[in-house]
Amino acid sequence: MDDGVGVDVVSSWRGLLACHATTWCALERELGDKHGLGVSDFEVLDRLAESEHGKARVQELADAVSLSQSALSRLISRLEKAGLVSRDACQHDRRGVFVRITEAGAERHEQALPTHRAILNDRLPQGLSALPH
């Protein structure tokens, strides 16, 4: 076995799974209870908030948060119904849709941000360096 660099891959994978599960659950609980947001909801708002004009294409977001296109479509629908984002037609390509973060969305995101960061600081092992993506 070539374990020149790699520790047992299985251990790594299991560790990653455990870490992912723990952190995800904590986020889900706290963001849900305190701000009425799911993890993916927040992730989407987060991307939108940091994007240039507060808008992005659906597929773009899907890639960013690792969800399927259909899942994203429905997620957007939920956020839209909640008034946190809006769908704007893209005039250059009318098949496309721009998802834009609303005032309320930005506000909600800002409120949730500290919670999010706090949990990451708590649960994420600090030895974890930036992973390639």
Added chain:
Amino acid sequence: MDDGVGVDVVSSWRGLLACHATTWCALERELGDKHGLGVSDFEVLDRLAESEHGKARVQELADAVSLSQSALSRLISRLEKAGLVSRDACQHDRRGVFVRITEAGAERHEQALPTHRAILNDRLPQGLSALPH
């Protein structure tokens, strides 16, 4: 830089999410196509296969694979229907149930093992050291 708390936690988290999603999807696809198993299915069989007498309690497995107790219960039901595990009553505590891997289950697990390991070797960045769990 290392400001006491570590590299940007958000980057770490996003990296972890991406890595998790990619690997999980790859496993899901390959294990599904080639062996008719989901990732969690395999994970459970894997734990059972390596456990002392090929048996374990439900809650024990739930913890190991980071699933809720109810999810595990149904997962076991599916595996049982597929003939890969069996449920045995535990005589010391008749509330409890021992999940035991069957012949067929062990065989299926053995077949799937190389696929699993191969994907982990492919997709998992080898810099990823063992995470605490």
Added chain:
DNA sequence: ATGCATTCAATGCACAAGCATTTAATGCGC
């Protein structure tokens, strides 16, 4: 022994996710 809180697993229910399909808009070739 009787009652009561606790624990283990199963089940009802609601919901989010993926796959496959559909609808609509593009753009390319002719």
Added chain:
DNA sequence: GCGCATTAAATGCTTGTGCATTGAATGCAT
């Protein structure tokens, strides 16, 4: 212009998951 393959996003459908509840077995206290 007219088809035709391609792409974007929405929708039908199925399935897996979590939460809350239920049912059963246990153990402890009285």
